[in-house]
Amino acid sequence: MRKQRVYCPYCAEPVVRREVEGKARDLCMRCSTVFYENPLPVASAIVVNEQREVLLVQREKEPYRGMWCLPIGFAETGEEVKDAALRELEEESGVKGKIVRLIDVDTVDNDFYGSLAIVTYEVRAAGGRLRPGDDATDARYFSIFDLPPLAWSSNDKAVKIYIDMYRDTWAMMDSFRQLFPDFGPPHTVSQDTPSHGSLLSNILIKIIDRDREEITRSWAGEVEDGIPSLAACMDVLMEINRTVLQGIQEGLEQKRQPFDRERFVEAGRNLRRLGLPLPDILNALALSRKSIWVHVIGKKILSSPLEIYSTLELNNRIIFLYDRVNYHITEGYMG
Numbered sequence: 347m348r349k350q351r352v353y354c355p356y357c358a359e360p361v362v363r364r365e366v367e368g369k370a371r372d373l374c375m376r377c378s379t380v381f382y383e384n385p386l387p388v389a390s391a392i393v394v395n396e397q398r399e400v401l402l403v404q405r406e407k408e409p410y411r412g413m414w415c416l417p418i419g420f421a422e423t424g425e426e427v428k429d430a431a432l433r434e435l436e437e438e439s440g441v442k443g444k445i446v447r448l449i450d451v452d453t454v455d456n457d458f459y460g461s462l463a464i465v466t467y468e469v470r471a472a473g474g475r476l477r478p479g480d481d482a483t484d485a486r487y488f489s490i491f492d493l494p495p496l497a498w499s500s501n502d503k504a505v506k507i508y509i510d511m512y513r514d515t516w517a518m519m520d521s522f523r524q525l526f527p528d529f530g531p532p533h534t535v536s537q538d539t540p541s542h543g544s545l546l547s548n549i550l551i552k553i554i555d556r557d558r559e560e561i562t563r564s565w566a567g568e569v570e571d572g573i574p575s576l577a578a579c580m581d582v583l584m585e586i587n588r589t590v591l592q593g594i595q596e597g598l599e600q601k602r603q604p605f606d607r608e609r610f611v612e613a614g615r616n617l618r619r620l621g622l623p624l625p626d627i628l629n630a631l632a633l634s635r636k637s638i639w640v641h642v643i644g645k646k647i648l649s650s651p652l653e654i655y656s657t658l659e660l661n662n663r664i665i666f667l668y669d670r671v672n673y674h675i676t677e678g679y680m681g
């Protein structure tokens with residue numbers, strides 16, 4: 347329990363409680379020392395995984411024994427508060443972490459410890475092995491939207507701030523997931539991530555230009571497997587797909603010359619001459635559009651929420667460009 351000061355540590359005189367500078371404080375009448383109460387710094391870590399689950403530890407000791415909370419503990423003299431957050435995280439849960447950002451500083455008056463300044467950091471898990479450690483009987487992840495009652499009100503506050511901060515990002519990721527259900531959210535960052543200064547559309551233009559052959563080959567594999575009626579003419583189709591990708595690339599670049607319709611009309615005529623069914627051709631073009639994103643996601647260039655958001659916008663532009671390609675190919679086919 348919170349300890350009361352009885353004697354002055356400097357002259358051993360019993361202290362008295364008096365109003366000093368507008369507040370009741372301990373005072374030594376003999377040596378005139380005023381004992382100011384300062385909050386103790388406490389560091390806490392909020393670690394959230396890709397499933398939007400928060401790492402909690404179950405307290406082994408009082409106060410709040412048996413209750414769950416974020417990994418938390420006192421910062422020591424000479425220790426950075428951030429380092430204390432990482433140390434407590436590892437000691438209590440076995441998880442090693444990296445500081446992402448400061449989430450909240452909350453000053454509370456606690457019955458057990460007195461005045462505390464609880465500093466909570468967002469931390470990304472970066473290794474270690476999840477197991478309950480010092481002062482914890484259990485450590486596990488709970489859905490951020492369905493947490494058990496937390497020991498510290500400051501933890502509740504920090505979780506709320508965290509949710510408010512990520513709400514938009516999660517909404518964007520969910521739209522992305524709806525758009526590309528096969529791939530899941532693009533959360534991983536590869537080592538060769540392009541500089542984040544460059545626009546995603548520029549990155550995409552470069553990727554389509556550089557990897558046109560690779561994208562076409564994996565698309566061809568999918569068409570051969572999925573649309574048997576086209577399998578006999580893959581060479582011609584691959585050549586058309588290269589032209590289509592080039593058209594998409596030029597459309598994204600917004601080159602000054604108008605979108606070159608003639609090459610697609612010509613491709614359409616060609617495809618009719620070969621006797622390939624039009625619905626299957628349009629199907630293959632839908633796969634072609636998808637193949638661009640399969641490739642981009644495979645390259646793991648999408649990392650930040652902004653990039654995911656740009657992806658949705660870019661996808662709309664690509665859909666528009668493919669609509670024109672489809673139209674001109676159909677035009678040539680029917681003509």
Ligand SMILES: [Zn+2]
Pocket residue numbers: 354355356357358359374375376377378379
């Ligand atoms: Zn004294």
